[in-house]
Amino acid sequence: MNHLNQPPQDSLFAALRPFFRIDQRRFTVLVALILAIIQQRSVVLNNLKTVIALPGSQETRYQRLLRFVQFLLPEAMYLKFALHMLGTDELTLILDRTNWKLGTKDVNILMLSAVWKGFSLPLMWRFLPHGGSSAQHIRKELMADFLRHCPHVRIDGLLADREFIGQDWFTFLSEHGIVPCIRLRSDTKMDGLPVHVFAKKMQVGEIRVWHSPMVVYGVRLRVLALKVSKTEMLYLAYQGRADQNLRKYALRWQCENLHAALKTRGFDLEATGLTQAERVS
Numbered sequence: 001m002n003h004l005n006q007p008p009q010d011s012l013f014a015a016l017r018p019f020f021r022i023d024q025r026r027f028t029v030l031v032a033l034i035l036a037i038i039q040q041r042s043v044v045l046n047n048l049k050t051v052i053a054l055p056g057s058q059e060t061r062y063q064r065l066l067r068f069v070q071f072l073l074p075e076a077m078y079l080k081f082a083l084h085m086l087g088t089d090e091l092t093l094i095l096d097r098t099n100w101k102l103g104t105k106d107v108n109i110l111m112l113s114a115v116w117k118g119f120s121l122p123l124m125w126r127f128l129p130h131g132g133s134s135a136q137h138i139r140k141e142l143m144a145d146f147l148r149h150c151p152h153v154r155i156d157g158l159l160a161d162r163e164f165i166g167q168d169w170f171t172f173l174s175e176h177g178i179v180p181c182i183r184l185r186s187d188t189k190m191d192g193l194p195v196h197v198f199a200k201k202m203q204v205g206e207i208r209v210w211h212s213p214m215v216v217y218g219v220r221l222r223v224l225a226l227k228v229s230k231t232e233m234l235y236l237a238y239q240g241r242a243d244q245n246l247r248k249y250a251l252r253w254q255c256e257n258l259h260a261a262l263k264t265r266g267f268d269l270e271a272t273g274l275t276q277a278e279r280v281s
Contacts, residue, residue, distance in 0.1 A: 009053060009280045019075070029054065045069070075124065076232065079149055082123050086114055089153055092248065095143075095160040096246055096255040097134060106131040107158035112142055113255055115159075120255040122137050124149075136169040147176060157181045158247075160254040162235075169215035170237075181245050184235040188224060190214045195235045199225035202233075209242045 012031050036052040037043055049062040055065070075177040083089075092115040099108040108128040114118035126133055126142050139211045139255055155178050162183040173180050186196040191214050201206055206227045213220040224242045238245035 016081065019084065019198055020077050022065055022073070022077075025072060026068060029064060030073075033065065033068065043275055075145075076149055079123060079146075081148065082114075083153070086121060090156050090158045090245065091115070091153055092251060093123075093158045094255045095139065095158060095164050096252075097128075097163070098121075099131065108132070110134045110138060110142060111255070112146055115251050115254055117256060133163045134174075138167040138173045139164065139169055143172070143176070143178070155179070157248055159249055161252065163216060167217040168259050170219045170221075174219045180237045181236065181249050183249070184216065184223070184237055185234065186233060187236065188216065190216055195223065195225070196233070199227075199235070200232060202227040205244075234268055 005084045009031060011239050012034060016031060017027070020030065021099050022030070023099055032053045033048065039051055040047050042048065045062060046183040049058045049065065052065070052211075054061045054064060067230075067266075088204045094113045094115065095111075096113070097108065097110050099106060110128055111125040113122045124142060126134075126138060126148050128138065136237075157179045158173065158181065159184045160180070162185045164182060165184065165188065170180065184195055185189075185198055187194045189195075190198065198210070202208060202225065204227050208225045210223045214223050216223060221246055222239055222242070224236050224238070224246070226236070226246070236245060236249055
């Protein structure tokens, strides 16, 4: 049979099976769940039980889904599948964080993704046990896990916003040959002085480039300043050419498309009511 003419469930089954070596019953639920999520544009199990292609009553399906979400898919299996989807061993990575609240409970996710077709494709993630920014050691652990699982991947750059800074973090990236393209805060020290001191009296749209590397969080990097608007400045730490890195940094916004697709504008992840990290994952 022509693969393109197969029913969606059969096609998805064939595409996923080489990567997800799990019990057949669980794998059947996984395939059916993915198709139901796409159909309903929701991850709320109570909504999915009405359409999911599993035998039994709605209550039977619902209980089967509840049991399934308590099972943790091995991280390496998903990562292998994601890399296959990307179709290349050279990746531009994005480190970002997304969060929401359920009552007083924070759901806070640190996510490593790859630039992909106008979005970013999640690769690995960690749930933070608190609200707010991630600690440097958590970022290092996440990136170290990625490098351990993917020694063959060539990292074309790591894009990150200004909350992903710090000397331990920048040193780690340098030691592992990961080229940063990271936004800096205005009070970031550059050769001992806040970076904003070097960017006074700039006009909107003006770019100021320091052609000699500067010491930023203990690492020698190129730095540029861009006057985005009357009230906003962009300070960027990078290696290589300024114009190329500005274009590359603009790709960071693809992770915002991902977050929108996961949340209310897409699969409505916030509506699950789940706050336990393992079950959200």
